[in-house]
Amino acid sequence: MNLNHHIAGMPAGYLFAEIARRVKEYEANQPETRVIRMGIGDVTRPLSPSVAKAFADAALGMTTAEGFHGYGPDGGYPFLIERIIRHDYQPRGVDLHMDEVFISDGAKTDTGAIQELFSADARIAVTAPVYPVYVDSNAMAGRLGRFENGRWSKLVTLPCSFDNGFVPELPRERVDVLYLCYPNNPTGTVLNRAQLQVIVDWARAHDTLIIYDAAYKAFITDPEIPTTIYEIPGAREVAIECCSFSKTAGFTGVRCAWTVIPREVKGSLPGGGTAALNALWRRRCGSKSNGVSFPVQKAAASVYSDIGWQETARTIAYYQDNAQLLLAALGKTGLQLAGGVHAPYVWLKTPGGMSGWDFFDYLLKTASVVGTPGEGFGTFGQGCFRLTAFSTKDNTQEAAARILDAINKL
Numbered sequence: 001m002n003l004n005h006h007i008a009g010m011p012a013g014y015l016f017a018e019i020a021r022r023v024k025e026y027e028a029n030q031p032e033t034r035v036i037r038m039g040i041g042d043v044t045r046p047l048s049p050s051v052a053k054a055f056a057d058a059a060l061g062m063t064t065a066e067g068f069h070g071y072g073p074d075g076g077y078p079f080l081i082e083r084i085i086r087h088d089y090q091p092r093g094v095d096l097h098m099d100e101v102f103i104s105d106g107a108k109t110d111t112g113a114i115q116e117l118f119s120a121d122a123r124i125a126v127t128a129p130v131y132p133v134y135v136d137s138n139a140m141a142g143r144l145g146r147f148e149n150g151r152w153s154k155l156v157t158l159p160c161s162f163d164n165g166f167v168p169e170l171p172r173e174r175v176d177v178l179y180l181c182y183p184n185n186p187t188g189t190v191l192n193r194a195q196l197q198v199i200v201d202w203a204r205a206h207d208t209l210i211i212y213d214a215a216y217k218a219f220i221t222d223p224e225i226p227t228t229i230y231e232i233p234g235a236r237e238v239a240i241e242c243c244s245f246s247k248t249a250g251f252t253g254v255r256c257a258w259t260v261i262p263r264e265v266k267g268s269l270p271g272g273g274t275a276a277l278n279a280l281w282r283r284r285c286g287s288k289s290n291g292v293s294f295p296v297q298k299a300a301a302s303v304y305s306d307i308g309w310q311e312t313a314r315t316i317a318y319y320q321d322n323a324q325l326l327l328a329a330l331g332k333t334g335l336q337l338a339g340g341v342h343a344p345y346v347w348l349k350t351p352g353g354m355s356g357w358d359f360f361d362y363l364l365k366t367a368s369v370v371g372t373p374g375e376g377f378g379t380f381g382q383g384c385f386r387l388t389a390f391s392t393k394d395n396t397q398e399a400a401a402r403i404l405d406a407i408n409k410l
């Protein structure tokens, strides 16, 4: 049989494997040293007890005739959709219809699958450095051309760097879809209302669809920073939004997320005419998914209970404190820094023009601290480095002190 050569021809996704290999080698040579991992993009705090109880109660309920649930609605249970709309959107002045929210098992799943709605020749744009899922999923579908010298021939990249303050310059060429992620992974940066309005206005003027990944919105502390793209007038016509309980409520191992597709978002059909993306996505999910398990959706709904929300907010605050610790320590180095305020990531420019990988090796050997080289997020991450706030407070404090020491030795 003939294979999908677009998948076969993908560059190896070697970042975390390569990091693990270097750390293992270092640990083998330095068995008495305690390595601190500040590179992982996964939460570490345990699930909130009230959420776990809702999860367990629903699972045990499945042993009774009344509590048993088979296949649920494709797009998710109304009890969860209703809570998402009431807690995440209405307080920001955004109202959504129940049929505009689709529950899924992950924002990775949805941001990866949403490209099934685009034509085979759709032009894709991403900000760079970038969360790899948007690029990889389109590359596998054959939309990005050839991979040469670290870049895809047909992908439009909008660089975000210290030079432009991490505000992307909008493309001059025709683009069908623009992926955005705010608060951003990996840079930890955000866009304010005015900056997002410029992008939404541009998308409306150019008939471009925005895929807005708001997986880190729970980390936003300033009311001037939108937590949803739908706070921006006009966004309902051009934007799809993907959110997740993963970083908000520690669901990386539980799996629950949602995608919003307003009824107004439309695309063109080859013979002329348009179709609503909401209807297409519903059709697609009906054929390819049976949704998320009942206990998981009960657990997600309990995140919005009074106690669930308090416990969840405490965990977010814990990570935010870690980010502050990192920023305070790194601030003494004079290095250029971004993020860490509305996001669990601190992005820095490496000292002395080192590559991200050279700085990785230097920190590992000098401080026994592991971070993520910017090159892991594409060529536009060159010479940068990501540290995460997802460790324990003790480890973060210790790592911050060690990093400061190591940089002072340069």
Ligand SMILES: *Cc1c(COP(=O)(O)O)cnc(C)c1O
Pocket (backbone or CB within 6 Å): 041, 105, 106, 107, 108, 109, 131, 181, 185, 213, 215, 243, 244, 245, 246, 247, 251, 252, 256, 257
């Ligand atoms: C962690 C993360 C997600 C969340 O993905 P899930 O599949 O819901 O766990 C989505 N987008 C970005 C940019 C992320 O870093």
